[in-house]
Amino acid sequence: MPPDRERTRIVRVRTGCLTCRRRKKKCDEVHPICGGCVRNDLGCQWPTTIPGRRNSGSPKDIPTDAERRRSSPGGSLEELGIVSIPGSASSRRLSSVSSIGAPSAEGGDLVDLDGATILDAEALHRKASVANSIGNIEEVVASPSMVGHVVPRTLSMLPGYDAESYQLLSHYLSTTADCMANGTTPINPFLVQVVPLAFTSDLLLQLVITQSAAHRAFRRRDESDSLAQSHYTKSIRLFRKGVTDFLDGKEPNPLMLLVGALLMCFTETAKGDMTGTVFDHLSAANSLLVKLLEKSDAAVPRDLKAFVVEYYVYTASVSMISIDARLSGQIFLNFDLEQRARGLLTTNYVGNLCGCWLELLLLIPCIFDLGRQWMTGDSDNHAPTADDFALFASIQAQILRWSPYASVDPEVYLAGLIFQQAMLIYLYSSLGGYQFAADGIYKGLIQSAVSEAMNYLEQLLPSARINSGMCWPIAVVGSCLEDPERQETLRLRTRKMATHFGLGNMDRTLQLLEAMWRLPFPEAGPWNISRTMQQHQIWISFA
Incomplete structure (x- = not known):
């Protein structure tokens, strides 16, 4: 070094960024990202307070979203130490979820948790909320240490919701959604379709929490659960407001209301409602679905359309047995919706509600119309017409061919074979088979189908997930059981299902069957289910 040049002393400051301190490099202290971190493409981290200063920075020092993205290490939430995703049994059970994200700030796209970066406080909280569908939500809520000072400790992931709501959301993600879907597909739509929508709508999020509260209350056998009742009341109020806004033109897209109406149907299923409220929700969903289907696939994704069509068709079809064909011609499934559902059949559709038997469900309105024409005839003793027999034979051939x-x-x-036998029973009894002849061909066909269905049921464990959608065939088959031993077999099975799944409609289905088993046999059968409901005020949904 030339002797005439003054030796420059390097002064290492103690006020630089944490990254430069760890690297033992001089920091130029430029906020929010120092020069050294920019040159080396590193995450620039600053301490909460800087010695000699009262505050860590002024508002102008707060980084923008773009700067945060540049300064983020780019790892997942788990790598950053912000959220812990344990490999618990519940997370393994939710194998239907490969990646669940929250709507991002741009265009409502989903963000993959495995590669999530910190965008802003709101986005981080949405991600953390959805991350709990895999992990445990209470760990995030109760955790006292957030790394990197990105998120204030007191900021809520769900503004306006208390700690109990976190627990209910956790219960929905780990238990309720699992019980509602029948497990026929690796993807659970109650998670991958409903949850992302819920995080974009106050109404749907409230309905998800309400459904979870109703399910948890029934599992505890606490029908007076005040928390479940308060959430239910709040949901009804929000839904009515949503309908009013839609009618006033304030909300042009019926998607949220439609999914909300269908979620309310399944809330009634979970709580075991016996007042027939589900039919009001179905009526609301019908008109909303028609309006939704008018929108293009660009406005509503095709997969989401398929799910809501299946959702409605399944619920509407199995609910028709609750209508007295002698007094009402009401049909929840109109021709246009039926054609939409038939369009799904061309793709060999398998759903988490209708399984692989959507084709059979679409025959229920046809059988209902056949039975209604027969039962509302002018004479009690009139015989079926040639047209009745032709339609009967056509439907029978479709069921047997399936x-x-x-x-x-x-x-x-x-489960598909059980539905097939239940459909045959429903058809065979549509033309007054019990009254036609005590030991005639009708009764023989019915009892043969009953025996086949019971044999299939014995091969299916009561704890199998597919049982979540088996209330309809169990009610149809059970309404025709005469043998006390078979009645006891079905009674024990239904009790085990209700205990395992905690769904109220399973328990109510057994209550209905108990009432039917006390009737004289000619007054039993699936076409008398609606009358038994009327007599005992058991208005339930079999969905």
Whole structure:
């Protein structure tokens, strides 16, 4: 070094960024990202307070979203130490979720948790909320240490919701959604379709929490649960406001209201409602679905359309048995919606509600119309017409020709066969088979189908997930049981299902069957289910 040049002393400051301190490099202290971190593409981290200053920075020092993205290490939330995702049994059970994200700030796209970066406080909280569908939400809520000072400790992931709501959301993600879907597909739509929508709508989020509260209350056998009742009341109020806004033109997209109406249907299913409220929700969903289907696939994704069509068709079809065909011609499934559902059949559709038997469900309105024409005839003793027999034979051929897809799981295959036998029973009893002849061909066909269905049921464990959608065939088959031993077999099975799944409609289905088993046999059968409901005030949904 030339002797005439003054030796420059390097002064290492103690006020630089944490990254430069760890690297033992001089920091130029430029906020929010120092020069050294910019040159080396590193995450620039600053301490909460800087010695000699009262505050860590002024508002102008707060980084923008773009600067945060540049300064983020780019790892997942788990790598950053902000959220812990344990490999718990519940997370393994939710194998239907490969990646669940929250709507991002741009265009409502989903963000993959495995590669999530910190965008802003609101986005981080949405991600953390959805991350709990895999992990445990209470760990995030109760955690006292957030790393990097990105998120204030007191900031809520769900503004306006208390700690109890976190627990209910956790219960929905780990238990309720699992019980509602029948497990026929690896993707659970109650998670991957409903949850992302819920985080974009106060109404849907409230309905998800309400459904979880109703489900948890029934599992605890606490029908007076005040928390579940308060959430239910709040949901009804929000839904009515949403309908009013839609009618006033304030909300042009019916998607949220439609999904809300269908969620309310399943809330009634979870709580075991016996007042028939589900039929009001179905009526609301009908008109909303028609309006939604008018929108293009660009406005509503095709997969989401398919899910809501299946959702409605399934609920509407199995609910028709609750209508007295002698007094009402009401049909929840009109021709246009039926055609939409038939369009799904061309793709060999398998759903988490209708399994592989959507084709059979679409025959229920046809059978209902056939039975209604027969039961509302001018004379009590009139015989079926040639047209009645032609329609009867056509429907019978379609049911007998049907078979489950070979690609489905064994449990789904068995459930499809049970539905097939229940459909035959529903058809055979539509023309007054019990009254036609005491030991005639009608009764023989019915009892043969009952025996087949009971044999299939014995091969299906009561704890199998597919049982979540089996209340309708169990009610149809059970309404025709005469043998006390078979009645006891079905009674024990239904009790085990209700205990395992905690769904109220399973318990109410058994209550209905108990009432039917006390009737004289000619007054039983699936076409008298609605009358028994009327007599005992058990207005339930079999969905």
